């Protein structure tokens with residue numbers, strides 16, 4: 046008869062089992078992760094950083110029609126907004142590949158295509174939010190502008206203002222409490238409208254009092270001087286207003302990290318670092334860092350894109366392996382964050398089935414909403430395979446769901462992989478204040494997610 050510990054499913058806080066030595070390793074991992082966060086505030090910056098790190102580790106761009114041999118390290122840059130990396134394994138591709146897929150986009154405010162206007166002798170940018178944001182969280186918050194302007198001749202101008210401590214930052218104003226009588230009667234969702242999220246960018250006019258548009262003109266003069274752009278160039282620009290704050294340790298004990306974009310750079314970085322460190326795995330390892338997850342995974346750089354088939358076919362074809370044979374033998378860990386139980390909001394979680402902070406990588410059998418709708422719902426066989434693997438490799442894990450039944454819901458890229466006939470399951474870092482401009486994670490959960498993805502690449 047097994048003892049009580051075996052008979053009952055018990056979860057343990059990693060702090061109660063992890064050695065001091067391992068904690069030092071986890072701490073070093075998190076320092077690297079924080080640097081990645083600070084260098085990657087947008088999907089483009091994350092992809093740029095990932096490619097830089099990959100090239101430093103011997104990865105080269107994938108060449109068409111080239112037969113790759115075990116140990117080869119290749120990547121495909123998808124328009125600077127997504128990247129797929131692979132390390133070729135010893136086994137034939139018809140035995141499948143091991144995939145870690147994670148998204149690098151994050152909720153934010155995008156500038157509209159005609160963003161500039163003036164009102165009350167102040168200059169503003171109009172925005173359109175991207176992904177699931179709680180609008181009230183984005184006012185009275187230091188914002189930085191990161192992005193790219195593509196000029197008519199095709200040249201790209203990178204824009205980063207607000208990252209450097211000496212840079213100015215930008216803000217959306219909020220109403221003073223003294224005059225908020227009416228505002229306070231509104232619901233959380235109604236109090237701030239999407240059209241009111243206008244970013245204050247200047248207050249010093251150009252020219253003389255009688256001139257028109259002098260606030261707008263003053264801003265464009267600065268931008269033209271610094272970047273050589275005109276107002277029309279915003280039409281072909283992707284400029285994102287993101288929180289200006291850097292990643293910081295949270296708590297007296299420094300056990301947590303506060304930052305913008307843990308969803309989902311905590312899993313992206315884990316997947317990236319794990320593949321960069323591979324030598325020659327048994328099966329080919331594939332790391333997919335995609336864009337557009339927060340708005341449904343559509344488009345060329347999203348997980349539904351045929352670009353994934355394109356990449357995989359380039360690996361398979363020269364070896365005479367059918368893509369469908371490769372897919373059906375493959376395994377994918379969809380690395381995405383989950384919600385950590387928050388004692389300030391216990392009513393939304395069912396404790397027994399909700400991830401806890403510092404209890405390890407959270408495995409989700411399913412996501413979705415209203416009766417698991419929109420979820421690929423990994424099979425029990427796939428869950429069994431993953432828990433056995435994690436146990437064997439010393440990865441601390443926990444099973445979790447996204448809150449109480451019918452409390453809400455969400456999705457990830459998992460279903461888009463599963464729909465390709467690839468055995469797929471979600472797992473990732475539990476997060477507090479998910480989708481807020483500054484989210485919180487446990488350092489040890491981040492480290493366990495990295496160890497978990499390492500284990501996937503060793504199947």
Ligand code: MN
Pocket residue numbers: 148308309338381382
């Ligand atoms: Mn996510």
Ligand code: MN
Pocket residue numbers: 308339480
């Ligand atoms: Mn998200």
